[in-house]
């Protein structure tokens with residue numbers, strides 16, 4: 042497999058549409074444009090800019106993104122009604138490559154309880170709206186909503202009806218995050234193999250993370266023949282979120298030899314994108330989040346630190362530089378060993394005289410026992426104290442002004458005062 046040219050997987054980013062729909066994640070037009078520019082640098086294939094019918098502000102944000110962004114297709118979401126489609130077209134028609142995205146349910150539970158329609162009515166409405174959208178725009182994507190819980194035969198019928206009506210992308214969503222990877226792979230495989238005309242369309246997927254399976258389901262769909270994935274930066278999105286862009290992209294990159302697929306984005310822009318989205322949505326990334334969490338390349342235990350410092354391959358399957366981080370973080374804690382301690386001192390340009398090494402190490406252990414993390418500032422003090430003739434800071438305590446300038450100390454004191 043590794044000898045074959047990898048198959049291209051197209052990356053569709055919906056941070057600005059599904060991601061922005063997360064509770065408390067509202068982004069104004071300027072913020073959306075800043076994220077869109079970063080997505081452009083990242084080199085995603087498609088940017089879903091928003092849901093233009095939802096508000097005049099979102100319509101305008103989509104229009105600005107469509108006018109400015111180059112190199113990526115710009116799309117926006119419409120329900121299967123003319124007003125929505127007109128709003129999308131009004132917002133994105135100035136894009137270099139515009140695409141209209143139509144969504145209409147396919148599961149019986151949605152058709153019956155959400156739309157109050159019959160299957161036949163849904164097929165007719167969907168086909169009419171696809172051909173209306175095609176009268177405006179060359180590229181039309183159709184998403185049969187809640188495909189993960191739909192009757193597979195009706196899904197196949199829907200897919201072939203929409204392709205016949207002019208849809209060039211079929212995006213199969215697991216809207217509720219319900220499917221198992223092998224089930225979802227089978228749904229996608231059947232749609233591709235059994236729908237007549239499927240060779241005329243690009244197959245895409247949109248997975249949700251309610252059971253933590255969004256990336257696994259997306260991967261199963263790729264194995265079944267899908268070649269476009271919908272995803273978001275930091276995995277944000279409705280409820281538990283969407284397939285995380287950084288995870289699926291790094292998965293394709295790290296396991297390329299096995300999978301024979303490639304994502305085509307500049308992975309070195311991933312960290313910048315993640316931080317920008319966290320900053321503008323005001324929602325930090327969980328520290329243990331794959332690829333972009335603060336701890337994703339951090340090592341705290343002595344055994345792991347020693348291993349990584351000898352050779353990164355011991356504990357790292359990808360290089361921090363590949364996602365735009367400058368280096369692995371060697372976090373000094375009470376669990377760290379001498380190797381990590383001297384490594385960090387070396388990075389600060391501190392060399393201890395032979396006679397002071399043991400005193401500094403003992404002082405480090407004392408400090409480490411009192412804090413979560415020993416900082417660069419602490420290390421400088423430890424080194425200075427170890428060089429004092431009596432082995433301690435003046436009178437055994439750092440000066441008061443020093444303590445006040447130590448942000449960790451201030452934060453700890455405040456936490457103590459507030460939370461007891």
Ligand SMILES: [Zn+2]
Pocket residue numbers: 059216247249278279283
């Ligand atoms: Zn969604």
